[in-house]
Amino acid sequence: MSRNCLDIGTIQAFLDGETRGEETDAISGHISTCDACAMMLADAEEEMSFVMAAVESDVNTLVPTQRLWSRINDAIDEERTKVSFWHRVYAGLTSLMAGPSLATAAVVLVLFGFFAFIFTPGGGLDAPANQVVAVPQQTAAPVNLPSQAVTAPQNTMPATPDIAITQPEAMPPATTQPKAEPARAIQASYRPERAARPSGGDFRPVNALYVPGEDSYLNTIETLKASYDSQKDRVLSPSSRVAFERDLAVVENSIKKMREVVRKNPNNQAARQVLYSSYQDKIDLLNSVGQKEELLASLQ
């Protein structure tokens, strides 16, 4: 140990960071050249780490408290600086409008939007006030159809001319309906999916003159037919389906023939009776598929 060796107090102050700049440099320089002081510094560091390990728990308990206070203080500061959304928007717009170029762009955009609304077809002030009336005009169009327009679907059904003449009588008088434009009338009235159906028992002609009770038969058949179409693939085996389709064809043929007879002579009671019987046969046929599916489902 030399005479210039540091005492333990100085070394402890150096470890604690209590020395100042020049003094710290001098201590560092001396320790680098003096083994004895280096040994003393190492001993002091070891003692210090030991002491710090002993008091670590006490030190850490203080930290959360300080952090908690700091969070509380931060939250208070945030609340003080918190402003509403509209205040921020207002502040943003104000800052944007401070620039003359941006303000001019905003004015041009607003003017453009205004004129676009005014002159857009079908909207704004350009739309006619009575445009809503167009919807009922289209629904009333079938009454105003010329006779040539309704003859197209009749090509697939055996309709007689006298029945076609009686058709308008079943409808409300045409004079009570608002007069529609011819082009719109044709677009709204023609139903190609109806006309494209094959002529058979389930064909429901638009202009058919139903005998009393026939309409209810047709409604029932239409419902059952839709149900049958959804069931036939999973319910009927190929052989059963062939037999079923054959029976159905027989019944539909009977319906078709008897309906022609009834149309020609609506007073033919025997033909009506047979027609109703054929309708009932068709209902029973279609219903049997549903019953079969029900039975198969109960046996699952």
Add this chain to the structure above:
Amino acid sequence: MRFFFSGSLLATVLLFGAGAGYAQTPPVPRTPPVPPTPRVAQTAPSFPGQISDTELRVVAEQNVNLKFCISEGTLKINGWDRNEVRIFARSGRKFGIRVLERSPDSGNATWIWATPTAIEGQTAANRGECLSGETIEMDVPHGATLNFQGRSATTSVDSVHKVSLKIVEGNISLRNITGGISATALQGDLIVSNSSGNVSLDSTTGNIIAYGVKPLETSDLLKVKTNSGSIMLQRVGHRQIEANSITGALQFEGGFLAGGIYNFKTSNGAIRMLVPENGNCTVSAAYGFGSFNAAIPVETVTENITPGGKNVVARIGTGELCNVSLTTSNGRIQIARLEPKN
């Protein structure tokens, strides 16, 4: 002025940018909802030891109700004098008899249910509720009521009180059923003999034969319907009969009873009535494109012959005791003489 030009230029750039972005944005296709994956019906797996001969007995009341389901096999049910139900399945699935209800007086079973028993590894889903076997025999009291369904089964029932059954595929033979029948055979013939009560027979593609059938009460109805099969009714004692075949023929053989209401319909099949000529009934025949022919003496009351629809009302005897309605679209209606048996 400089600010005006720069602002206008900025607005133009923004507008073109927005328009170009709108034009180039492809329409988002609406994805159709993914259909749920269909649940595939699981076939019942075979389990070792599942197929065997099984015989079970249970003491039952005379009027016991028996319900069960049969998936396949030949089913034979006989009535006997014992107060006991015996079920035997040859080479079939093991089953059990559940007593659903007992008589409060005797403690005998009044309602039982025959159903397969679960064995190890089976769940309720794959066990099913239907019996199966090469042959299933049942002996039940004469007063028993049977209620069962079947998928593919040749069925014969003899000497029980009442039967209600539905079979998808297979012929059905019912004999000596005293309290009524409700039978449906989707693919198969239906034969009923020597039975009584309210009778309803329905077949899709099979023939229906009923003979020696009579009512228990006056109001009992005999209802027979088939789509493509033929119908034969012989020695039928019901006063209310509805028989309907679409493409099959229909034959009635027997006498008309006083107060009877008979309706026979076909769409494309012939209607043939074999009746004694000394009856008293009014016959109304409506036909579209068929024909009407009476081989016994009838008195024509009204006749309306028009193309496509004919209507004939005729009397057999005085015609005041019953009404017969015959309707066909394309079939032939024939009334023939039934020769009296010695």
